[in-house]
Amino acid sequence: MAQDVSSLNGEDCFEGNSPCCSDSEAASEGNNDYDDILELNQFDGLPYSSRFYKLLNERKELPVWRAKGEFMDSLAKGQFVIVSGFAKTGRSSQIPQWCAEFCLSVKFQHGMVVCTQIHPQQAVDLTLRVADEMDVNIGHEVGYNIPLETCCSNETILRYCTDDMLLREMMSDPLLERYGVVVVDQAHQRTVATDVLLGLLKDIALQRPELHVVLLSAVKPGPKQLALFTGSPLPVIHLEAPGVGEVVYSSTGDNYFCSALRLVLEIHHSEEPGDVAVFLVTTREVDLARDILCHEGHSSTSDRGELLPIAVHPGQPGTLPVLGEEEEEAHRTRRVFLTCGPNEDFFWAVSSINFVIDAGLEKRYIYNPRIRTNSVIIQPISTGQSECRKHLAGPAGKCFCLYPKERQLPAEIRPHIVESDISSTVLFLKRMEIAGLGHCDFTDRPDPGGLMQALEELDYLAALDNDGNLSEMGIIMSEFPLEPQMAKTVLASCEFDCVSEVVIIAAMLTAPSCFMVPPVELKPEVTQCYMKFQHPEGDHFTLINIYKAFKQYQQDPYCNEEKWCQDFFLSHKALLMADALRAELTDTLRRIELPVSAPAFGSRINTINVKKALLAGFFMQVAWDVDGSGNYFILTHKHVAQIHPLSSYGAKSPKLGLPEWVLFHEHTFSEDNCLRTVTLITPQE
Template sequence: FHLASVAAALSVLSMSSLRAGDFQTSFLEGDKEYDDILELNQFDGLPYSSRFYKLLKERKELPVWKAKCEFMDTLAKGQFVIVSGSAKTGRSSQIPQWCAEFCLSVQFQHGMVVCTQIHAQQVIDLALRVADEMDVNIGHEVGYSIPLKTCCTNDTVLRYCTDDMLLREMMSDPLLERYSVVIVDQAHQRTVATDVLQGLLKDIAVQRPELRVVLLTATEPTAKQLAHFCRAVVPVIHLEIPRAGEALYSSADDSYFCSALRLVLEIHQSEEGGDVVVFLVTTQEIELACDILCHEGKSLPPDLGELLPVAVHPGQPGNLPILGEGETGRTRRVFLTSSPNDDIFWAVSSIHFVIDAGLEKRYVYNPRIRTNAITIQPISTGQAESRKQSFCPAGKCFCLYPEHRKLSAEIRPHIVESDITATVLFLKRMEIAGLGHCDFIDRPDPGGLMQALEELDYLAALDNDGNLSEMGIIMSEFPLEPQMAKTLLASCEFDCVSEVVIIAAMLTASSCFMVPSVAVKPETTQCHVKFQHPDGDHFTLINIYKAFKQYCNVEKWCQDFCLHHTALLTADALHAELTDTLKRIELPVSVPAFGSRSNTLNIKRALLAGFFMQVARDVDGSGNYFILTHKHVAQIHPLSGYGAKSPKLGLPEWVLYHEHSFSEDNCLRTVFDISPARFIQMAPQYFFYNLPQSESKDILQNILNHRASQYQEEKTVTSKLEPQQDPSYDRCVVQ
């Protein structure tokens, strides 16, 4: 019997070279029982490798493992379950595996498992780790999907994805019928996408009684979260929190920034080995801290080892992969971050020290002026505890605030302080799909909601009844902000799709411009001048993208011109996705004509069709731009083609801008010049009449009156000729 089983197992192994080496090693050792060797993985039918048993032993030591039986019983009995425990308990890696086992026990008759994360890099890290632990191949039984990258199949049993990717999937599968279990990880972060997902899942669960919803939080769930799924008492499983190291509090009133850097240097000189995490507040602080620590590290005695500062920006590509195990030798890494998402350090076992400023930067959207304001505020109690769990039990946490400082009990939901125009567009799309109500845990700000509806109405995304129009349906197909989606649709009418797709991709990806330190290399501040286009910054982006493609995406070329290689790769991938979407919904893609005068005018018309709400006028000829919608005055950013450091172009009187960075430097970014007559033609008439009264509006009104008068005179004089077209003939009317 055993020989026959061995022969059968060997025949299976011959089909998988990935497992052959592991099986042979285990077989030749001779120490393992045949039953263990021949135990088959239920997910792929192959014998387990020796690594599976090694990892299984480590998994059983995680705090979450003690709750496995309780979790499986709870999952079988009810629709909802909340699991509360810090990142190092193993909740994000083990709970999804157990949910996959639950689905397997019923032969996946109701679907597979999906687990959401906030950041793309966490999605990849967790998928790779879990595939290793389950002893399966990544992209098959376990996979992942993030914006612009998918590594899974239709038969994937367990899929990790970002929360916004799952929301976009709901546009084609509103009831998530592909899934039997939906896991929302990091629910305590209260991002817009996570809150929307929870609101829709409540409605979906009513229509699908077999669906299971699992919420994973690092902090104690609030009363609002518990009451949200209120048809029954939601069971909460509390995981045992790993023993934290020593926490030391500061009572001094010194600058947290200077105190943090002093502590880093003291730790490096007096403490044993181990990496350091420093939680600062702003990106500027991180970059400055990197420069200071690099400079100070050079003057330290060589016998202390190297001090290596590492900037970590989870929202930007290319930062998180460095968070692996520590380097060999005596190098001490110092991770500098401003992220409120503390789970990014869950897998870094080399961290022994945490320095926490106890503050965070938040962007609060002001619907009246249509821009973000920055607030610096204390972190919540849950965030403080989570940061204390970021290091090993033998380490220390230096809290740069008094021990008895009062912290807020919960994180403020992003839904109440963010621009939700794109969210409202998505929810309107869900209404068409049958999900007529999103029951938010915390309702959006009424002013922000009204502004979002007003903006969608201006963009012709809503009909007269407030429902999604045909234009709005097409706009929702694109992974773009509504204004950019409208611009892309307008480009189909104005025959400049090829160029506008490039602009949309470049502006949606993170900025490609690398601004080097002037003290290091002064001449590089002018390295972008080569790409500047006389018609404005949007056209400069086209020049950069075309040059990037011409030089075959070479990283060295990007470094020579101070451009972010990763950002340009992201833009290139987004360009391909947008092009595919246009073809899928059968919209025309024009032949490239960049450089011709007619093409330039058409690009400006398309951009005005989407961004007519972002127009400003130079009121005094010195670069003080009056913003038409809310009467604020701003300046053009110095690095713009029209900026102070780029004298190649003069200052135009009227400009369209892509972004107003009100809180950071009060600058208009990515601008090009427009004519007021063209603005009158492209802006909806009721938007123009709703503009606040100003000298700029009077100028536009005079132009409108003059054109109307001229039109009537010409019509009277030439009554026997073919009537002239209405002045608004070229306003975007794509249907």
Template sequence: MEQDAASLSGEDNFVGKSPCCSDSEALSQGDKDYADILELNQFDGLPYSSRFYKLMEERKELPVWRARSEFMDTLAHQQFVAVSGFAKTGRSSQIPQWCAEFGLSVQFQHGMVVCTQTHSQQAVDLALRVADEMDVNIGHEVGYSIPLEKCCTSETVLRFCTDNTLLREMMSDPLLERYGVVVVDQAHQRTVATDVLLGLLKDIALQRPELRVVLLSAMDPTPKQLTHLSGSEVPVIRVEAPGAGEVVYSSSGGDYFCSALRLVLEIHRSEEWGDVVVFLVTTQEIDLARDILCHEVHGLPPHLGGLVPIAVHPGQPGSLPILGDEEAEPTRRVILTSSPNEDFFWADRSIRFVIDAGLEKRCVFNPRIRTNSAVIQPISAAQAESRKQLTGPAGKCFRLYPKDRQLPAEARPQIVESDITSTVLFLKRMEISGMGHCDFIDRPDPGCLMHSLEELDYLAALDNDGNLSEMGIIMSEFPLEPQMAKTVLASCEFDCVSEVVIIAAMLAVPSCFIDPPAELKAEASRGHVKFQHPEGDHFTLVNIYKAFKQRQQDPYFNEEKWCQDFFLSHTALLMADALHAELTDTLRRIELPISMPAFGSRSNTLNIKRALLAGFFMQVARDVDGSGNYFILTHKHVAQIHPLSGYGAKSPKLGLPEWVLFHQHSFSEDNCLRTVTRITPEEFIQMTPQYFFYNLPPSESKEILQNLFNHADSECGEEKRPSQEEQRQEPPSERCVVQ
């Protein structure tokens, strides 16, 4: 049932009085007027505060407010609704509130409201803002749940979360029966999780006609998106933006980076007051630009005012600055960021200038070499428009590319260029829950799909019919990549759970190592070397975590200073600690054994390596010439060990091992192996499924391993090697004990 704006703003239809004044008292106080009779908040039953009315006036000024009646009427009569409008139109903050009002009008008999975001920080920021506007307490009526952090209760009526969080929730609630309205925000970014969610919502909506699905996008959804959601026409409500300022085109001649920095300094010298957002391309560019501007600040005349560069990396929790009002901050801020951060500054009114390089970096998965390649390409026309809208009507947008450059209309869907092994594992789990096949808007790349199925098969997550095996079901319980989930399960058999869970947690969060400016690199190396373990980087991570936890027990311990002294990320360590607790709880919930810590013993070291190989036998390399050129077994590529590795530093403490297991191959950035641990070929053949080994391309390294296989077979007195199909059916226990 729709409520008019006057009811919400307190202009009419008062339904309650202040609890400190009874009816008789109110009548006896004739000098009291309506200002003393307060309307009660429909969500918590308490009187509205004065701030609620102040914020209500601001909300009415938002462009989306003009579409309120149309939206509420459409939501009442249609199962699917699409709303298009840029970030500063108010779509992300107002639409979820109106959905909550719609749910309240029917007493939430069909469930609560959930709103998805693509990034954790946006989910938190929106929840805080919306709770403030609704005049309720965060974590009660309005809350959020993101990976490793939850701020809501069973009574929460409006919850913000990441799209990945909602997908994991569907494993226990496949029809989303807790919710009456699902709001999918930022659908224009076409992330893998968002596309999968929309694919499943189409099937859920058929089974739950009462469910409402709201699609929010910066631009009009494509006909393909709309027809995918429903066979009938999906109504689209278009919110007109208030308009942006002047657009200035300037060809940078390819050197957009230097042009952007010169333009920042020119704006500071000659333009009116206001903050600047600079859209660069890579993380390295963002950090370098911050360092250069910090250096240039010292040479600026004092009368120009302060200039504060702020690096904002996409997808890193806690990286966004707290943006205040212009009057409260006398300095000009320069916010250095990249895609997909076009929506991150929706609440900031101090931005007056945008500098747009017009390019973005996308990671494209190559199934042939089993790694991502970085591709620098033009942004879409919708992204360019979103960036322009951040300036507001009085600002300026400087585009560092020619006016006649043809930009693609929309961003390429991530589902067609990403490694979807985790997604396939999730969808196999959903099939067990009774869900049909996911109806993708755009089908995944066939090569990537075949790679995902092959990898899950190697990990024993699939049975002979291609369905999820018992091992695969348990693997899907963990919020980890399939290879790491298999490693955790193997650690239960090898009695090294305590240590492997630490490794899993440390590798699933951003790197704990801080790479400082050039003048501090030597000092950082001395700090990092104190934690180095002779067996490799996985063991070094255990050393760091244990040192951090041990010092936490000291009541006088200053965590942030300790991390600063050793050039470690305090945020990353806290995230790892939270994930460690979550993984431990998951193991207890599914009744898997948790071993006692035994880190440092010879048997524990060997068992940790076995567990790692159980999941990462596909990521093994050999130093072919003794000089650090590592030949990767799966695709004959040669790479080096990353300088931040204990081996990469070539310190006297750690020599270069011949055989290594690596966690990541950063192919397009620096062609380096990251997080590397020493192994032996004997350990490799013990833990590797033979049918994987036989599929390796021919090489000298494979011949060495083949000789070891033959020697092991002759010692066991084998008369005949089993066929590949027999190996798949019944892997030898002495070689692949966790299959």
């Protein structure tokens, strides 16, 4: 396919005769008999379908379309371009297509196009939409690459991927020589992976002057982002979105949750048709709101149709409607999208949102390197986030801000790199030094205390040599898509002949939690279900029991594995992800020629070996019951915590007594001060 594409007249495409320019516009406006149109798609050489022209007319209505000429001119003249525009301006779907046209115009001599996203599901959704608009096949001309799933080939012209997947790709292709244009979307979210990617791209661009870098942001870039790429004129294109509709402010204090639900019901019974987006603060609030609105929707009637609450969680597929949904069905139902955190871009495809309810707060995890744990804080959203949410309702809609108008909001989103555990990031950057990318110019430098703690932890794990460079052990650890402690545990399992069991543990703890958060009234029943999987040695072994039970049930052709998961209050999607991750980790071990021992789960020697492997990576996460009452003293930072109630040793699980010494996987400090995923250890072992 690459030869066919390269032989096309790319210059004509760029000069204005592309399918998205004058010829197709004339065809779509002047003739509806599409069967007589012989215009060929320059990306695959096939005639355009009638749907292409229908979607083309929709695309021309997007605010981004008015900036196409300016963008293409800036891309051709400079190495860096910044485009800012809110979620529904079309930036995430149109700009990458135009970059593909640009690469086609030079016959892909410098490479293809890659566009990064923060969340995997958004990368998939955009791929589906863009392939439809370009009238090409998924996985061929347009594809995606997300954790545990790849739908593309070496000849894919436009690839969507998560920013962390592109970073991992740089381990084998440090200069990204496969690509001629790198589009970094959602740069305003300031995630660790995005900031690291931008810092490395600056160094790559110096070594590859032919590489073009495009930054997409919902809000206008701040001075620090503008200063990141210097040495050449930096064009900044701002997409003018339709104006904001009516904005209503109110002071609800801590009662924003009840106020939001009351507003949803009032809108449903008294306002014109249209969907509602509700921005809450925590995932627990989102799930609780969905349950309450489901109950209210069934118990009340309205001439506005059915009330359909939908929980939208990052990283979980199937939470947003499929594009192209029938309008008739949409008119019969008022959908209420419930979400938390900075998810404004999740609604890029939902044009039917007429009402927005914004709590104006967000939950953030702040890593404290001194005590090696996260603290949870609730803080106001930024000014940019507030504006993004107001624009979701459109010029004819309403936005209800559940905070006073005079509240002072932070000017920008606080970068995650200054408040996160960056051990994995430092391990990756050390790997990049070996590849020749030793300089990462951060927009905001990491916290010095966090950086020192990360280097100290890597040194403890033997990932660094005496000179502070990556050791042979560190190089192997960086091959795994795991946090450094878990990567070291997997490597130790090769020494202790317990690879099969430890890989299951690593997969179960890296994937989202398999335990579903149930309604309060079902807690005793849920506890009884979980107790059936409990292992006397602790939670790590309980996870193995759950995984093995799931696999056994999955292999029975007469059983419904989804129903089995529901009956035991387990997440089917999380277990499938853990299964895929286990397979990937096993493949990685075989690729680097490390031994994979046969399963021996259940034997005493295997149990001891698994604990030895866990201690090899998590020796700094050991606690001692100081008084025999469940108050555990964490040795590394002398803090006292309790075991989580749903643990095998928790208060809700009286089956097992309290161990004197435990190894734990996670400690949440300010949320509930609990140790999660704990296993019994003894000095003798």
